[in-house]
Amino acid sequence: MVVQVKLLPTPEQAAALEATLRACNAAASDVAVIAREIDCYRNYDLRRHAYHRRRKETRHTANINHAIAKSIVTEAARTGRGIAVEKLTGIRDRVRLRKPQRVTLHSWAFHQLGAFLIYKARRAGVPLVEVDPRYTSQTCAACGHRDKRNRPNQETFHCRSCGVVAHADHNAARNIASRGVASWGAVNRPHAA
16 A cells, blocks of 8 residues: 655755755765776675775664663563563564565564663563564464454454454564563472472
């Protein structure tokens, strides 16, 4: 579905938008000159020649991942709760997405975010468990009924058993949270003699 939206910026916003577009066009023109000079047109190869501080994107990603992990761990510590996350091993192989979404998926450092969460949670004394994400998006968080038809589209969850309607990601997050609680309880439950 394509939606066309007409922007109605204020004069100040229009000037800022125009300046941003001019800066982007100037940068693209500079990169095109470099590409022609060195006869290099592949995106990642060209970055080595065009970027002044090459690892800028990597540092930016690490900084964002640190901020996300810190925010999650701080909130968990403040509320006295643990953290449950999906085991993301093999996510790039498991997930089938459209091309624009694949670019986002393959360019983000999931492993790095997970590592930051683990060490920050340990340092803060916050319990963290990784849970199996299988069927979390097809299982109703309210009644536990699992059916492929519970997901009529990418963003909607509609339980065929109890009729619950929710955002698919919110429903899956609730399932991950409940699996985390069950997993944490199983790890810390004293064994019966």
